[in-house]
Amino acid sequence: MTVFETTNPEEIVAHILNSVDEEFFPLINSGNLKVNLTSVKKISELIAFLNESNELSAALDDFEPTDKTVSVIARGPFIGFGYKEPVKLAELISDAVGFSSSTANVTQNGRKILKAQIKILMPNILVRGDVNER
């Protein structure tokens, strides 16, 4: 698992294209398949929101070309959303196709620290080239 930390939409697109299997290259190069910039924008907003919350660190996980999904992972000593944040979280994951939680051992300054983790699976990263985006 490689984790890629950014909220920059251009870097997210580059990460997705770098993760795409070679079999998709002809489709992308011919314009029959393209990165869905609307989804990329939502992912960028989600990562930014998660990074603003508490001591969370959110990042992109590997792109899954077969499912055309990308995972957004957030980790922290405590993951908490309060006041109006649950509403914002709900809005940002309204398109998600997966939401799970677990723990992860993260090495920090040479020490292993147990952190809470949420994984949000965002869909439709690659769409047909002739699909107009909203």
Next chain:
Amino acid sequence: MNREDFIKNFMSRYEKIIESRSNDDFEVNLGQMTVFAELVSIFEKMTQKYDGKLNIEKLEPRREHGWLSAELRYFDVPFDELPRFGELLKSASAFGIEPKNGGFTISVTVPNVYVKKEKS
């Protein structure tokens, strides 16, 4: 005053306020109670599926808010329940996940599952 002392002090005052209230002065707020019940159902299924433990603590009218937590090692919302889970979260005032005992505790607070009765 450090953080721990502040929380102890705050909770002591909070409990005094709660104790001064009567359950008879509060009634069920059906909309929020339905949200709470649905979340209980989702978490109940998760604790059964992943061998966890569900806690519904201090649900009584004078406390107004509903709080539930589940001790789990893994939690996932089934794909077909995800849109509803998102809608339910919109009615929550807090949602948190804290690592604990090799797993984690996931908790949700739903505000105003009980509301003060209007004086007639």
